[in-house]
Amino acid sequence: MEHKLVSIREKIDQFPMKDVFNMDETELFYRLQADHSLAIKQLEGRKQDKERLTVVICCNEDGSEKIPLWIIGKYAKPRCFKNVNMNSLDCQYRANKKAWMTSVLFDEYVRSFDQMMHGRRVLLVVDNCPAHPRNIEGLRNVELFFLPPNMTSKIQPCDAGIIRAFKMHYHIRFYRKILEGYEVGQTDPGKINVLDAINLAIPAWTMDVRKETIANCFRHCKIRSASDVVGNLDESTFDEETQDLQTMINQCGYRNKMDIDNLMNYPGENEACSEVQSLEDIVRTIIENNAEDDDKDDTVSLEPVTRKEALMASNTLHNFMIQYKNTTPQLLDAIRKESSIRQRGQIFKSKESISLFGRL
Structure with a gap:
């Protein structure tokens, strides 16, 4: 070695x-x-x-x-x-x-x-x-x-x-x-x-x-x-x-x-997760990816959210955070920055909000 x-x-x-x-x-x-x-x-x-x-x-x-x-x-x-x-x-x-x-x-x-x-x-x-x-x-x-x-x-x-x-x-x-x-x-x-x-x-x-x-x-x-x-x-x-x-x-x-x-170290999770594909496998994969998935997918689609609903949710979050005992001035500042961003039609895209909200 x-x-x-x-x-x-x-x-x-x-x-x-x-x-x-x-x-x-x-x-x-x-x-x-x-x-x-x-x-x-x-x-x-x-x-x-x-x-x-x-x-x-x-x-x-x-x-x-x-x-x-x-x-x-x-x-x-x-x-x-x-x-x-x-x-x-x-x-x-x-x-x-x-x-x-x-x-x-x-x-x-x-x-x-x-x-x-x-x-x-x-x-x-x-x-x-x-x-x-x-x-x-x-x-x-x-x-x-x-x-x-x-x-x-x-x-x-x-x-x-x-x-x-x-x-x-x-x-x-x-x-x-x-x-x-x-x-x-x-x-x-x-x-x-x-x-x-x-x-x-x-x-x-x-x-x-x-x-x-x-x-x-x-x-x-x-x-x-x-x-x-x-x-x-x-x-x-x-x-x-x-x-x-x-x-x-x-x-x-x-x-x-x-x-x-x-x-x-759950059994099975750390086993091989790769394979070499033959030409037939490659063609089959392409066909499958272009087709509709079958009914084994038991999930449901995400309900559309309107801009109005997003703004209301954002205001609710702001009201919650000013009452939350662990809220810091930095976190509240990030929320306030989002208010100006929302006025330009963008919601929750600043690096400050992504970083701070991810820790909650």
Whole structure:
């Protein structure tokens, strides 16, 4: 292993930290609840823990850039996407029947990443998965670097804790949504749809996963030879997030709750989520994506919201926040800024509101 690390470091050292990226995909059981009884007892309507998406994670070595998520689902046109402006979401959605990364999607991802890196020379480190083809021609800005087989669990930064951090924050937001659902009287708030999962995943990645966590995971893998960046992963890196997640789970009042390790290493979620497609598979996928999804998609479409309803809701939020005991002047200032933005016909688009409201 050591001699392979030498060649890896020689390559990594040719690029500054901000220009070394690692990309990996992971399965996400987006409805998974930390209750053993939900997973063991085959209760009607309670098999939601096996619903999954594949999430593609990519970031650079110093943590300064987190590439927008790619999310792969089973349905090309879920009902919950109706009336939704998909361009407003800070992610890309793709679909195939297994919700897996495929060689075709990997090719598309890398070409999209190459365009995003316009004018730069960057290194994209990926694992040696068969669904990651090597012969992608025409890349102008990106050099692909494939890690040796059977080493990715030890030297790939995404596997060293970045994906775990993302899932930790996703679950925190998921359980918060469950608690809020019970508060407003929902009968089964844990049965979220793909759009709900996307709206939880995006801030979990863009807002919650810290720059320091990413940098620590890269350092832990020791894929750069410089002595000042070599070190071990601080065990306290996830302590705060673990405590937050444990608090959320405790508040849900599960009868047979899982511990955090079982939840984060749930059987099946960390298995292979990619495949190499034959020409027949590719054609079949194209046909399926152009066709209407079948009735297995049990979600409902999002009800259209008028501008009047949005303005009324915004005023209600303002009135709530000036009564809320934990409201800060900074948060109230962000709401007031939104008032002037709304007068120009834009609602909740400022960076201040996205950042502050995401922490509530």
